[in-house]
């Protein structure tokens with residue numbers, strides 16, 4: 645059956661799309677033979693890579709249409725979204741201002757290093773200040789306006805109704821690639837709920853028989869349900885397209901966050917090392933590692949029937965891996981006093 649033509653808003657090209665969809669080749673996660681397909685949104689570019697690029701194609705088209713000259717956004721210190729925004733803004737000749745939660749690192753690493761290199765202005769803020777991020781972004785935008793600039797504010801994660809189009813487009817792309825039809829579940833990490841909302845909207849717009857398996861890396865199911873409903877309601881109001889999912893249909897897997905957002909635990913670090921070591925596929929400990937672990941557990945314990953084909957959306961995040969080097973490979977315990985390491 646022909647798919648409907650969707651009323652996409654204006655979009656600019658930032659990523660290398662379509663991203664590949666590949667089977668896991670070596671890693672054995674389940675007793676059965678069903679394929680695990682990886683949708684490689686981590687390959688949508690280099691510094692411009694990951695799930696945020698799909699959202700930014702719509703958000704920055706809007707910024708350009710409004711003739712804005714500086715883009716503001718926020719995130720954690722190793723935010724992939726903030727980095728993608730800074731790089732994309734620079735490519736388009738726009739400035740960027742990032743509010744990052746945390747203290748300025750003595751040596752910039754991972755995404756912060758790329759933010760700096762891309763010329764972003766970075767304001768480090770405390771977790772307490774971050775709780776008020778919407779107001780802080782609005783205040784910074786006002787300050788810039790007073791200086792004669794034209795600011796464009798992108799919410800945390802690029803997660804709003806306009807950004808959600810990015811994951812409607814991804815679903816359409818995945819189905820056009822022709823390998824996704826047997827996939828009945830799609831696993832991925834959910835943080836600010838924009839990808840989750842876009843997938844729910846896309847599933848309904850395209851009438852796909854898909855179970856959306858968002859894995860929480862922060863917060864809980866009730867929070868994600870509220871956020872998805874908020875984004876979907878705005879989407880339907882603003883674009884006159886799509887339908888709002890039922891609250892119960894928005895299902896989120898809890899139990900993989902560990903001690904907190906961006907915090908690790910031994911099973912997670914083992915998995916990150918194992919998937920890289922056996923498959924040559926790099927996951928990160930903040931997002932994709934947690935989502936992959938949730939999928940791997942369900943494949944191993946038979947929750948997913950052995951022959952069922954499964955999808956994993958790789959949302960990127962490789963640069964934050966560098967900030968976890970010591971957790972992945974703790975430095976050897978220093979020799980105790982008196983123990984000679986080298987001939988003297």
Ligand SMILES: Cc1ncc(COP(=O)(O)O)c(C=O)c1O
Nearest residue numbers: 724801835836837839931959961
């Ligand atoms: C690598 C990666 N995966 C997943 C997510 C979660 O996406 P969303 O914020 O749309 O829930 C993010 C968001 O920052 C991310 O950087």
